Amino acid sequence: MPSSRDDFIIAIRSAFLKKSTQQKFSLLTLVFLSIFTIILSSFDFKFIRYLKAGISEAVYRSSFIVSIPENFLKxxxxxxxxxSSFFQNYKINKEELNELKSKNISDQITQYENKELKELINNYTLSSDKLLAKIIVDHDSPYLKSIIINKGSKDNIKIGTNIYDRSYLVGRVVEVNYKTSRVLLLSDLNSNVPVTIAPQNIQAIITGTGKNYGEIKYIKEGNANLILEDSIVYTSGTGAIFKSGIPIGRVDVADTVSSKKFKVDFYSDFNQLKYVFAELITKAEIINEDQQFETDNSQINNTVDTKLQILENEKKIIEQTNLKFKDENELLKITINNLNKQIADFRNEVYDQKQIIAQYNIDLDEIEFLRLNLKFGHTCRKSFLNNGGYEVGTMEYKNCVMNKGQIND
Amino acid sequence: MTNFKSKGFYFKFYSFLPIIALFISVLNEFDLNYLELKYFSFNFPFILIFFFTLKDFKNFDYLLVFLAGLINDTVVGLPLGISSLSYILICIATSYLRNITIRPNPIKDWFYFLFIISLINSMNYSILTLFFSYDLLLLSYLVNIFFTFILYMFFAYLFKYYLKGLND
Structure with missing residues (x-):
């Protein structure tokens, strides 16, 4: 037994300490060096930060070059x-494009309005420039979902800078080097984004799943039932990590045995990103001479602001009411026109009916005259034997017939 | 083969191929993830390091393995030194196995490899979650271990051919 323990100790010692002919360092030294590196990397010293940035720069560039053949294949x-799906996609895209074109104009108006309102609320203007960045490394690690872009502190990229694919949110910068940066994707397990779910207006947090979709978590109890399939998810801006109103994806409700699961299908396909936009935000306070004066009298300012706000609200309400009245007016005008038209129709109809009745009455008189004429015509007609009669066709003759042969003196 | 050896550069390049492959794999993260095969991932550097340190391959310098680990951490975005420690621990494990083995057996090596990568990945997971507060999927680790273990025999077969070519 002691000899086997000795063998074990010898084998272990040999494994740790013995250097082969070609090896410059023993494994024990390298273990200590690794542990030392881990400890050092966990501290945020300036020197270590610069060293890490330097290593990252070199490694990312090398990685980009080495990845060229694989990227080509990919x-x-x-x-x-x-x-293979080109034509199918073309047809779908064409339809979508037509729909989007019609929506685009109203969206632009809303955006301008939003921007103005935000500026009023925050009392500062946010001017943002979108910087195009190329993805130099996008190795999809099974554990961490991140990409490396070719813009760094030299291009004013900062930790937390929002990254977009077109207008969709992709992630945020978590590490900045001189000419490169690492972007943590929304699909990463460590990514948490405060969001609003529309149209229900529910506040929630999306977390990455390590796969190509996110999951909605931390919803207020009771709100879960309100979330519908295909609801739109966009950033709420809570916590000021992400700007508000950036579209992220659509809700996909998955029913499991125990509960409902809310997946978020991202608008952007993170596996196929080639270029992204980094949003550089510059913040400028809205201060002019008048406002400078107003800041000294903040209380008055507040009162004036409140009054203005109330007046604006009133104005809005009046405008809305006016619009409503206008609409109603239009509707009433149309109804009156219709009714007038109906009256005219009815009048025409009545006139026609009267005509028919008058004709009928005339016809009736004629028939009566003819009937009586047959009966009393000979008494009223002037003849050799009847000198007191009348000439046929005269009014007197007709009156005589109608009076049943009685001749008026 | 004398002809091959007389061509100095080619022979040197051939003999340094494993270490070049190691650096390319850590820089490139050769993972085939773009094929979108669900759950598929494997750790090629683990296979490479285990095999060549087990064979005590003379051009497989431990310092270079350590550096490859640092590069891997930078590319993947892990705290510096984690992968280096993992790689060096594999080297220690293979060195120990070499010392205690009289008659090598590929199957025994294979299961020893499974034990070692499981141990090292567990250690990795623990360090990252406990000390660096990373959120990691345990399932990804398990799948990675499984496929690395499965593919070891395939790559070992290829590497044996490589060594045969070098010794001829």
Missing amino acids: NTFFEIKEY
């Missing part, structure tokens, strides 16, 4: 895949 693979 792109070829995606291109072939894309071509």
